[in-house]
Amino acid sequence: MRVSLFITCYNDTLFPSTGKSVVRVLERLGHTVDFPRGQTCCGQMHWNTGYQAEALPLLQRFVDQFRAAEVVVIPSSSCVAMMRDHYPKMAAEIDDVRLTADVAALLPKVFEFSEFLTKRLGLEDVGAYYPHRVTYHASCHGLRSLSLGDGPLRLLKAVRGIDLVALDRVEQCCGFGGTFAVKNAAVSSAMLEEKISAVLDTGADACTACDNSCLMHIQGALHRQHTGVRTLHLADILAGEEEVQA
Amino acid sequence: MSAGPLDPKTAPAFPMAAKAAMGDSQLRSNVRHATDVIQAKRARVVDEMPDWQALREAGKQIREHTMRHLDFYLEQFEANCTRAGGVVHWARDAAEARRIVVSLVKASGSDEVIKIKSMTTEEIQLNAALEAAGIQPYETDLAELIIQLGQDQPSHIVVPALHKNRQQIREIFQRTMHLPNLGDQPQDLADAARLFLREKFLRVKTGVSGANFLIAETGGVCVVESEGNGRMCLTLPETLITIAGIDKVLPRYQDLEVTLQLLPRSATGERMNPYNSIWTGVDPADGPRVFHIVLMDNARTEILADEEARQTLNCIRCGACQNACPVYRQTGGHAYGSVYAGPIGAILTPQLQEMHHAQSLPYASSLCGACYEVCPVKINIPEVLIHLRNKVVLQNTSGIAGLFDVEAAAMKAMAAIFRSERRFRAAQRLGRIAETPLVRKDEHGLGWISWLPGMLGGWSQTRDLREMPKETFRDWWEKRSGHDN
Ligand code: SF4
Numbered sequence: 046m047r048v049s050l051f052i053t054c055y056n057d058t059l060f061p062s063t064g065k066s067v068v069r070v071l072e073r074l075g076h077t078v079d080f081p082r083g084q085t086c087c088g089q090m091h092w093n094t095g096y097q098a099e100a101l102p103l104l105q106r107f108v109d110q111f112r113a114a115e116v117v118v119i120p121s122s123s124c125v126a127m128m129r130d131h132y133p134k135m136a137a138e139i140d141d142v143r144l145t146a147d148v149a150a151l152l153p154k155v156f157e158f159s160e161f162l163t164k165r166l167g168l169e170d171v172g173a174y175y176p177h178r179v180t181y182h183a184s185c186h187g188l189r190s191l192s193l194g195d196g197p198l199r200l201l202k203a204v205r206g207i208d209l210v211a212l213d214r215v216e217q218c219c220g221f222g223g224t225f226a227v228k229n230a231a232v233s234s235a236m237l238e239e240k241i242s243a244v245l246d247t248g249a250d251a252c253t254a255c256d257n258s259c260l261m262h263i264q265g266a267l268h269r270q271h272t273g274v275r276t277l278h279l280a281d282i283l284a285g286e287e288e289v290q291a
Numbered sequence: 292m293s294a295g296p297l298d299p300k301t302a303p304a305f306p307m308a309a310k311a312a313m314g315d316s317q318l319r320s321n322v323r324h325a326t327d328v329i330q331a332k333r334a335r336v337v338d339e340m341p342d343w344q345a346l347r348e349a350g351k352q353i354r355e356h357t358m359r360h361l362d363f364y365l366e367q368f369e370a371n372c373t374r375a376g377g378v379v380h381w382a383r384d385a386a387e388a389r390r391i392v393v394s395l396v397k398a399s400g401s402d403e404v405i406k407i408k409s410m411t412t413e414e415i416q417l418n419a420a421l422e423a424a425g426i427q428p429y430e431t432d433l434a435e436l437i438i439q440l441g442q443d444q445p446s447h448i449v450v451p452a453l454h455k456n457r458q459q460i461r462e463i464f465q466r467t468m469h470l471p472n473l474g475d476q477p478q479d480l481a482d483a484a485r486l487f488l489r490e491k492f493l494r495v496k497t498g499v500s501g502a503n504f505l506i507a508e509t510g511g512v513c514v515v516e517s518e519g520n521g522r523m524c525l526t527l528p529e530t531l532i533t534i535a536g537i538d539k540v541l542p543r544y545q546d547l548e549v550t551l552q553l554l555p556r557s558a559t560g561e562r563m564n565p566y567n568s569i570w571t572g573v574d575p576a577d578g579p580r581v582f583h584i585v586l587m588d589n590a591r592t593e594i595l596a597d598e599e600a601r602q603t604l605n606c607i608r609c610g611a612c613q614n615a616c617p618v619y620r621q622t623g624g625h626a627y628g629s630v631y632a633g634p635i636g637a638i639l640t641p642q643l644q645e646m647h648h649a650q651s652l653p654y655a656s657s658l659c660g661a662c663y664e665v666c667p668v669k670i671n672i673p674e675v676l677i678h679l680r681n682k683v684v685l686q687n688t689s690g691i692a693g694l695f696d697v698e699a700a701a702m703k704a705m706a707a708i709f710r711s712e713r714r715f716r717a718a719q720r721l722g723r724i725a726e727t728p729l730v731r732k733d734e735h736g737l738g739w740i741s742w743l744p745g746m747l748g749g750w751s752q753t754r755d756l757r758e759m760p761k762e763t764f765r766d767w768w769e770k771r772s773g774h775d776n
Contacts, residue, residue, distance in 0.1 A: 054709065057764045058719050059757070064764035080768050086709040091702060093658060095680030099706035106710065130674075185659035218617045222657025229655060230749025231310040235621040236657070237753065265754025268739060 046076045048161075049114035051107070053121045054086035060257045066284035067120050067158055070171055073286075081110040089127040092135075094224045104135055108147045116165065117151070120158040120280050122187030122255045128155055130190055157187065158280055159255050163196035169203045174287035176206030180249040181279075182240070182263065183215050184256040197255055197279055204282060210247040214239070221262035234266075241266050244274060251275045253282055296416050297444045299644050302628020304651040309618075312626040318454050322446075322623040325453045326614040332560025333611060333665070340556070349549045350668040354605035357540055358595060364507040364540045365586065371510025372584060375572025382587040385415035392417060392499065392532055393424045395583050399530035401426075401497040407514060407521040408432030409501025410448050410608060411534050411587065413630040414643070417499070428499070429491045431520040433484050440467040446624030446632060449558045449610035454623045488520060498528035498579070502535035503607070504550060505584075508543045511571040512584065515554065515564035522566050531579040537586050538604040550607060553667035557609035590643045599678045603638050605668045610635075612662035612672060618655055627652060634662035638675045646682055653679035698746065716765070723759045730758045 048071050052064045068078050088103030107128070111117050119125050129152060136145040162168045181201060187193040201209050220226065220236025227233075240263060244252050252267075254260050257278050264276040295301075302308065313319060337343050357364055369379045380395075382388035396404055404421065406412065406428050418428045418439070430439040434452040438445055441463040445451030452460070461475040464483050473483055500521070504513040512533055514521055525531060541550065547569075555561040573582045594603055613619050613633030624632030629640040629649065637656055641649040653676045662672040688699045708718045730738040738758030743751040750756065 052764050054715070058722065059759060061760050061762060061764035061767055065767065068768075080765070080772075082765070082769075083712045085712060085715045088709075091706055093677055093680070094702065095653075095677065095682075095684035096699075096702045096706065097681045097684075099702060102706070102710050131677075185657070185661075189660035189664055216661075218657050218659035218661070220617070220657055222659065225654065225657045226754075227746055227749040229306050229309065229618075230752055231306065231313060232618055232621050232655075233657070233749075234753040235313055236617050261756075262754065265750070265756060268733070268755040268757075269741070269753060 047079055047115045048076050049079045049081060049111055049117045051084055051087075051111065051117055051119045051124070051155075052080070053119060053124045055261075056120060056257055059261065060278065063120055063257055063278040063280050066278065066280040067118065069284040070162075070173075070280060071118070074166070074168070074171060079114075081114075084110045087124045087127050089124055090223055092127065092131055097135075101135060101139065104132055104148075105144065108144065108151060111151060111155075112147065114151075114154060116161065117155045118158055118161045119155065120255075120278060121257065122157050122184050122191055122193065123258060125155060125157040125160075126186035126190035128152060157191055157193065157255060159187075159197045159200055160191060160193060162200060162283075169199045171200065171203070171283050173204045173283045173285050174206050175204050175282045175285040177250045178208040178210060178248060179251050179253055179282065180210050180212045180244060180247040181215070182212055182219065182244075182252055182254040182259060184254045184259045185218050187255045188216055193255065200279065200283060201253070204285070205287065207282070210249055212247055212252075213243045219259050219262050221259050223258070226262060237262060237266050241270065241272075245272060249274065251277055251282075253277055253279050255279050296419060297413075297625065297628055297630050298416070299629045299640050299649040302649070305626060305628070305655040306651065308626040308628060309622040309655070312622045317456075317459075318623050319621065321454050321456045321459075323620055324456075325450065326620055329450070329560060329614045333557060333614070334560075336556045336560050336562055340552075346549060346552055347667055347669050350553045350607070351605065351670075353541065353546050353549060354607075354668050355602075357542055358538075358601055358604050360542075361537065361540065361595060364542055365537055367507040368505050368510055368540055369586075371507065372505075372512075372572060373510070375510045376574075377510065377572040377582045377584055380583060380585045382585050382589070384589050385587070388415050388534060388585055388587045388589065389417060389420040391585050392534060393420055393426065395530075395532050395585075396421065396426050396497055396499075397424070399497040399532075399581065401495065401530070403427045403429065403491075403495045404497045404499045404532075405429050405431050405491055405495045405524045405528065406435070407498070407500040407524045408435045408451070408516070409499070409534065410445075410630055411501045411536055412499065413445055414536075415534075415587070415589065417534070429488070429495065431488050431491070431524055432516070433481070433518055433520070436484055436488070437463055440464070444625060445630055447610055447613055448608050448631060448633075448635070449613075454625070488523075492520075492523045492527055496528055497530045497532070498524040500524060500531065500533045502533055502539050502584075503554070504547065505535055505540045505586075506544050506547070506569075507540055509571055511544070511569050513547065513567070513569045515551070515568070516566045517559060517561070517564060519566050522568055525568050525570060526578050528579055530581040530583070532583045532585070534585040534587060536591055537588055538591050538606075554607055554609050557611040557665065557667040590645055593645055594642045597642075597678075600638070600642060600675050602670050603635075603642060603675055605670055606635055606639070607668055608635075609667055611665040611667065615661040615665045616656075617659060617661065618657065627655065634672045634676075635670075638672055638679060641679060641683075646679070646686065650683045650686070653677075653683060701746075716763075719759075719763050723761070726759060 088100035092100035
């Protein structure tokens with residue numbers, strides 16, 4: 046299959062390794078990856094903060110860039126949620142018939158990364174090896190908007206060598222919420238603190254999720270508190286391979 | 292605790308109030324414990340329902356239909372209630388509602404009233420108005436009694452004293468009921484309240500209530516509760532005065548079959564409320580001789596006129612969104628500066644203020660969606676929050692002042708960057724240069740930022756940030772596929 050990758054603005058800038066991992070997994074599974082170069086941002090930050098007029102051109106841009114795609118894969122649950130929850134309404138609200146139709150045609154082809162593997166390809170074992178103790182945080186948008194359910198966990202369970210430990214209150218928000226983390230820094234930090242202590246209670250070496258924005262937030266406190274626990278995107282775990290002796 | 296009434300017009304912005312509230316570790320542990328307990332009870336009785344999602348959908352449909360034809364159902368209610376012997380009054384806003392209630396109490400010849408728990412009376416600060424007119428209100432709901440005696444404010448729409456634990460409640464009762472030897476077992480506290488209230492029930496001749504539902508088809512009013520004290524207030528007084536927002540209407544009696552399943556399971560984790568009272572006008576054989584109902588608008592028609600925010604009015608005040616909210620969990624209710632706290636408060640309060648006050652509340656959410664997930668009438672609270680944020684932004688950025696709004700300027704600049712791939716790449720390069728002076732190496736030789744300037748400083752109070760990688764994904768991709776830019 047020809048998979049068009051929408052990397053998202055923050056993965057592109059801050060987490061290029063996740064993009065490389067996505068490419069690695071997809072190519073290992075025999076798919077061809079394509080990267081439309083004009084892509085930038087889905088508009089989530091603007092939309093969610095109340096800058097509706099600023100978000101609209103970014104919707105148009107996404108549609109233009111990915112119109113011809115066979116499938117679009119996005120390693121960020123919140124960006125996919127932005128598209129599914131808001132794009133149809135955004136297009137309809139400005140009475141743009143053409144854009145509304147384009148969005149309706151494109152959205153069924155858009156998948157969050159783990160969702161693409163489990164729901165579109167029907168896979169659980171993608172041939173990964175990752176010999177570490179790992180806990181999984183269910184990012185809010187993946188959990189509630191995309192209904193990822195136990196898909197990511199099934200992918201993780203199939204990873205060879207992994208020691209997967211359950212996170213207490215796994216469905217509770219980490220407190221990121223985009224600009225919320227800055228506008229309501231104290232509350233956001235208190236929410237994060239609960240998440241961090243749950244992560245530490247697992248004794249895991251690493252915390253993973255389907256969204257690097259939550260992980261950046263969790264990582265921020267794990268590092269500040271010198272815990273030695275890492276964060277990494279689900280794709281980074283699934284990209285892991287066993288060293289083959291020559 | 293918070294001394295003055297919760298008034299969105301004068302309350303501090305949420306981030307400040309929240310910070311102050313979080314300094315109270317007793318409050319935080321009380322809120323966490325109470326919301327955990329209620330959530331667990333709710334989950335048990337919701338999970339046992341095979342048709343819960345269908346019920347939620349039915350609840351949503353009923354409420355949406357009602358709001359679409361609100362004028363019709365209100366008039367139908369008025370006609371049927373009047374026919375049954377009730378007296379219907381209309382109040383445009385809180386001030387008019389207070390005036391009407393005060394004059395009705397005076398006309399009843401009483402200078403005391405017994406009250407059923409009612410958030411609508413809290414919304415309009417009725418008790419203060421009654422007291423100012425020389426009328427003594429007695430709260431009879433146990434939690435409201437605790438609030439009244441403790442000169443406190445409600446922090447939750449269903450469990451107003453949720454922020455208090457048993458020892459604190461005992462202390463309030465000991466002090467105000469003069470019972471120095473009172474124990475702290477639930478039975479001790481309930482007995483003390485019962486003795487205190489029983490005398491009022493028998494003496495006071497005028498009752499004031501809110502309403503859970505108004506039934507247009509019959510003109511009936513429905514109140515549900517757990518204690519039976521409400522039933523006392525509804526049956527013993529000679530005069531009963533009910534105050535209800537115009538959003539409380541249901542078209543048909545039969546609609547209760549849906550709402551009376553959704554509400555108790557969502558609110559208190561009960562299969563059914565122990566006391567479900569429905570009365571229609573007056574009956575010479577039983578109950579109050581005189582029944583007044585005040586139907587209050589107080590900005591609700593403004594909300595109705597906003598197509599996207601209209602769903603706010605579908606709320607049946609179950610409080611499930613408050614219990615599920617990870618923000619409320621940290622701060623409790625008072626930080627919202629309104630009797631409506633938590634997610635429902637974050638959307639309802641600024642709208643009741645017609646967006647003139649409480650503009651920080653739509654931002655008091657990480658948009659995690661836990662509220663939407665539990666809402667029994669499927670109000671998409673995150674969607675309404677975003678819609679209200681847009682209204683706030685449009686307010687703040689209109690006119691000259693908007694030109695000096697730092698956030699708006701940054702947001703507009705970012706949007707311009709994202710509109711062009713070339714500008715985006717330039718910004719990525721520039722970002723790496725700009726952050727360089729802030730980057731420090733950690734013990735593993737990795738670059739981290741632990742201090743950020745200005746608005747971003749909120750992040751770095753508790754969180755580090757990895758330095759930007761030297762190469763973006765798209766740079767890597769282009770190198771790999773062999774065509775350089
Ligand atoms: S918004 Fe929904 S969950 Fe919240 S109080 Fe109202 S009905 Fe209950």
